[in-house]
Amino acid sequence: MATEFHNLQELRHSASLATKVFIQRDYSDGTICKFQTKFPAELDSRIERSLFEETVKTLNCYYAEAEKIGGQSYLEGCLACATAYIIFLCMETRYEKILKKISMFIQEQNEKIYAPRGLLLTDPIERGMRVIEISIFEDSGSTSSSSSGSSPSSSTAQ
Amino acid sequence: MKNCEYQQIDPRALGTSNTRTPTTLPCGRKNSQRLRRKWEVFPGNNRFYCDGRIMLASQCGVLPVTIGLIFITSGLFFTFDCPFLVDHLTVFIPVIGGVLFVFVVVTLLQTSFTDPGILPRALPDEAVDIERQIDNSGSSTYRPPPRTKEILINDQVVKLKYCFTCKMFRPPRTSHCSLCDNCVERFDHHCPWVGNCVGKRNYRFFYAFIVSLSFLTSFIFGCVITHLTLRSQIVNGFHTYLVASNLTTNEDIKGSWSSKRGEESGNPYTHNSIFTNCCVVLCGPLPPSLIDRRGFLPPDDAPQAVTSDTELPPFIAKNDTNMEENCQEFANSCTA
Numbered sequence: 350m351a352t353e354f355h356n357l358q359e360l361r362h363s364a365s366l367a368t369k370v371f372i373q374r375d376y377s378d379g380t381i382c383k384f385q386t387k388f389p390a391e392l393d394s395r396i397e398r399s400l401f402e403e404t405v406k407t408l409n410c411y412y413a414e415a416e417k418i419g420g421q422s423y424l425e426g427c428l429a430c431a432t433a434y435i436i437f438l439c440m441e442t443r444y445e446k447i448l449k450k451i452s453m454f455i456q457e458q459n460e461k462i463y464a465p466r467g468l469l470l471t472d473p474i475e476r477g478m479r480v481i482e483i484s485i486f487e488d489s490g491s492t493s494s495s496s497s498g499s500s501p502s503s504s505t506a507q
Numbered sequence: 508m509k510n511c512e513y514q515q516i517d518p519r520a521l522g523t524s525n526t527r528t529p530t531t532l533p534c535g536r537k538n539s540q541r542l543r544r545k546w547e548v549f550p551g552n553n554r555f556y557c558d559g560r561i562m563l564a565s566q567c568g569v570l571p572v573t574i575g576l577i578f579i580t581s582g583l584f585f586t587f588d589c590p591f592l593v594d595h596l597t598v599f600i601p602v603i604g605g606v607l608f609v610f611v612v613v614t615l616l617q618t619s620f621t622d623p624g625i626l627p628r629a630l631p632d633e634a635v636d637i638e639r640q641i642d643n644s645g646s647s648t649y650r651p652p653p654r655t656k657e658i659l660i661n662d663q664v665v666k667l668k669y670c671f672t673c674k675m676f677r678p679p680r681t682s683h684c685s686l687c688d689n690c691v692e693r694f695d696h697h698c699p700w701v702g703n704c705v706g707k708r709n710y711r712f713f714y715a716f717i718v719s720l721s722f723l724t725s726f727i728f729g730c731v732i733t734h735l736t737l738r739s740q741i742v743n744g745f746h747t748y749l750v751a752s753n754l755t756t757n758e759d760i761k762g763s764w765s766s767k768r769g770e771e772s773g774n775p776y777t778h779n780s781i782f783t784n785c786c787v788v789l790c791g792p793l794p795p796s797l798i799d800r801r802g803f804l805p806p807d808d809a810p811q812a813v814t815s816d817t818e819l820p821p822f823i824a825k826n827d828t829n830m831e832e833n834c835q836e837f838a839n840s841c842t843a
Contacts, residue, residue: 371636376658376665380679380693426711433613434712477627479675 364467364486372405372481382412384473384481391485396466404458404470405481408451415447448474550628551689561620564687568699570619577615577720581608584727588734595737600730607723614716615701623706624692626673626681634674753777753784 370392375385386405388398425443429436455472463470463483471482546559554563563570581604589601629637656667656676667676670683673690677683682694684704693707705713749759753776758764764773778784 369632369636371633374678376660376667376679379660430711430715433610433715434617435613476630476633479626479629479678480633482633 364488367485367487370483370485372483374479381416382473382478383409389483392468392483395468395485396463400462404462407454408473408481411447411451411454415444551625552687553625553689562622563619564697564703566686566699567619567702570700570702573615573700574612577608577611577723580727581723584730588727588730591734591737592730596733604723604726604730607719607726610719611716611723614712614719617712618698618701618705618709618716619703621703621709621712623704624694624708625687625704625706626675626678626690626692628673628690629675637675750785750788751781753788 368391370389372384372387372389375383377383384405386402386409388401392401421443452472452474455470459470467486467488469484469486471484473479473481476482544559546555546562549555552565554565554567555561556563584604585601589604592600654669656669657664658667658679659665660679665679667679669675670677670690672683672688675690677690678692680693681690683690684694684697686697687704689704691704691706693710695705695710695713697704698713701713701716703709746756748754749756752774754764754774758774764775778787
């Protein structure tokens, strides 16, 4: 398993998209947002199973927290109802705050774990919360790609 | 660098874009044309206003009628009932009515203009992937994906249907609205009165709307009844007083019997009991009509002349000619 470590900048200039893997939703607990932790076969050679599972489990925890029914959500709901929901114009909901946290988390995971392995996570919100899309990049032009003047159109155009 | 797939690589573009802010193309090249918003190419049957902030179903049904009815009814209430009720009851009547009205309008607009929970359609990559997962046999002939997939939710088997329009297996409780041409999460129904689907994201606004509307309707109805009752009390209450005291309006206005205010002690006709007075006035024997509307006039050669000196008993057998002759003779004998 030859993993060549790149940063995201190099990835952009040298890699080409090979395929995409879609992690589907897990509905075993109902309609709450939860993704399957089953490790896809295509990632077998690209990333350690534990890292992948850790990422998906953390995402599932974030979503569970956003959809949690409890004191704070009730308070937010009752306050919104009392103001005829006008308060939503001025206030960010708890769900939206957590979505921002998720976005930061995915960016961090991409920079630290996935991009060096030639992978890229897409935030599920970009895909209507249906799937986690993982793009797998093939390294073409490989190690010489570190130069900024690499001709991008040669082998990377699809 | 024209390959749009490179858009995904830049984490800054992905991480910060909340699908709401326009981003420049990550290759660093700014598009000379205006960047288009996603709503401009939205595939569903929806209308967008205010640059995508407000959305409606294209079939907005009878929403204008709903709004019109609410405004007209409330307008009439504030114009005609409120001034009277403020004078006779309390100033809180229009205040409560105003609050309810605002609540109804705001929740109606929120129900109509909010995204009900539309699921974006699957991108081609996803659709291909789903089909590939299903068609595991590797057959080269194209076969459309099976329509259902069974999953286990809380130990109960639930069938997920495949939506051919949106190219995905619908999550549980999601349904495709044919009017809006969208899959909507936790789909309740498409309501023509609000001109939108009712689903996961706007169900609470819809519920608040119908509850507050029922309160507003009841409140207006109650105020109208009170208004009419107060106005007619001038008639009803007054006459109830007359019946109870065995008086006529004429006597009351002239003050024929009451020497002091509020006392009918001078009335000789009262039975000195409210109950007896009521019974007598309302339930006493009904006297007959005295004017004999359908009685026949006598023939012309025997006119029925009644002079001031004669006294005829009032209840003669009217069609008896003999009787008339007898009376005539009697009359003549008296004056003779």
